[in-house]
Amino acid sequence: AVLFVCLLQYLSGFGNELASEDPRCPGSLPEGQNNPQVCPYGLYAEQLSGSAFTCPRPTNKRSWLYRIIPSVKHKPFTKASCGDLTENWNEVEPDPNQILSSAFLVSEDIPFLLSFVVPSSCYGCMGLHTVCGAGDAKSRNGIGIHVYTCNTSMVDSCFNNSDGDFLIVPQQGEILITTEFGKMMVEPNEICVIQQGMRFSVDVFGETRGYILEVYGAHFELPDLGPIGANGLANPRDFLCPVAWYEDRKVSTGYTVINKYQGKLFACQQDFSPFNVVAWHGNYTPYKYNLKNFMVINCVAFDHADPSIFTVLTAKSTRPGVAIADFVIFPPRWGVADHTFRPPYYHRNCMSEFMGLIKGHYEAKEEGFQPGGASLHSIMTPHGPDADCFEKNSTAELSPERVAEGTMAFMFESSFSMAVTKWGLQTCQKLDKSYYQCWEPLRSHFNPNWKPSTQ
Known part of the structure; x- marks a missing residue:
């Protein structure tokens, strides 16, 4: 056998x-x-x-x-x-x-x-x-x-x-x-x-x-x-x-x-x-x-690349470049970009994003996102790092570091506007109704008198 x-x-x-x-x-x-x-x-x-x-x-x-x-x-x-x-x-x-x-x-x-x-x-x-x-x-x-x-x-x-x-x-x-x-x-x-x-x-x-x-x-x-x-x-x-x-x-x-x-x-x-x-x-x-066999492509200079660089498989639609669904993963990798906010950027998308976690802690939501759980960010609904993640990574020393070590998160991304079922919203009784509060502590850092530093 x-x-x-x-x-x-x-x-x-x-x-x-x-x-x-x-x-x-x-x-x-x-x-x-x-x-x-x-x-x-x-x-x-x-x-x-x-x-x-x-x-x-x-x-x-x-x-x-x-x-x-x-x-x-x-x-x-x-x-x-x-x-x-x-x-x-x-x-x-x-x-x-x-x-x-x-x-x-x-x-x-x-x-x-x-x-x-x-x-x-x-x-x-x-x-x-x-x-x-x-x-x-x-x-x-x-x-x-x-x-x-x-x-x-x-x-x-x-x-x-x-x-x-x-x-x-x-x-x-x-x-x-x-x-x-x-x-x-x-x-x-x-x-x-x-x-x-x-x-x-x-x-x-x-x-x-x-x-x-x-x-x-x-x-x-x-x-x-x-x-x-x-x-x-x-x-x-x-x-x-x-x-x-x-x-x-x-x-x-x-x-x-x-x-x-x-x-x-x-x-x-x-x-x-x-x-x-x-x-x-x-x-x-x-x-x-x-x-584990996925060969990661990543930024080695500056900025944060779109998550499409982590696509494992795609199911194409009849429109060029638009997928019925993409299966995307966020595996362990090195973060080395300079002068960059390294986690995912704040975003509104013409695609639906369903994220799941196989193991570990997702880099942009280290608390609250559990293995076996999921999140859904619908078409054009804003999302991004929580307040703690933003503050931490805005002031972090940007030395080379391992990202997502011991973690495997994934995303089902689709061009369809997805509806949640009665079971998903009500029956399973696992929804975190306070999810929106992870962005509530975000505060303004605007300074109208800011001038570029001379270095």
Whole structure:
């Protein structure tokens, strides 16, 4: 079992062709064609398409799966309980104020059994909760931001998102994700992406918690580097995808496939494991990435660069330079800029900024912003360092220093104006209603008689 969990191959580049077969069935990948009259080992060929058939070759995404039973064999889908998973952005009135939440759920909040997602017929509760979002899965344009809290594994069930891609950011506890392509162990300070339509199951090993960014209508890709050149930020060779692994298992009591479709959940039954893919090839796979491998680009002279220099992955919109969503991190790095206020500057943005904290203390909010918590700064709502941070860094001696040591904060940035759900504002009861007060002590330093010093 350890072999299948840990053995991963390099994802040499987004869009490049990849292939894998379970070592137990050598030669299970057909040679020379995708869909032979009879596949090796008596397997079925099934294509999973992540783009339109006619997309240009650089953006065309599809993979061929060679499986024991095709996924078409299942009973009809029926409605299932959605719990706190929603796409209803009109539950509460719009609120442009800065929002800060402490850790969304902690151990005493977690029911006896809570898995990533469960069918309505199972005992337990669903661990997915929608915090905010915008847009519409039907029109294939929008995003959703969720948190998950789990303390039990999914059993004889899997999840399939027909609406979009999941970018999963574990914050507490490692998760073992079994997919049709193989297994991935994902730990805090790593991320993984499960793309639209891929079936997966989540095993946990105690109390776990994390964040999810869901995008409709686009896939995540590496940002363009422009003048940076060929190297920097997240390097393609550091992305990993699973090695093929299959289980040929009949489930007499029924295996449940849960399908998220147009923002609702549906469930169907089949009598076999969906993880029966013996071999696969293509460029449409799940993958993971360790954030410690991010090559930071930073200021080495003066001023504070825009946070876009910390972009790991982006989901582009149809407008050049505008993203449906960016995944941005703020990793440990050196601060060396001279004559500069080094923390983030005060700012009003035409993008929505949802920030989370995996570990440590965020440099511009060292108090009050907890790991497992989040903040939302809506479009054109001002935000920036609190009063203590401003005073400290306005008078600090600007010697080279380590910034964010032992910390990993991140941001989901979007061009959509996001609405917060009823669960996010009211049900979870974790909002800090005094958040605005961190800026109240800011005072005027204006001096009309100021003259530049002569040095």
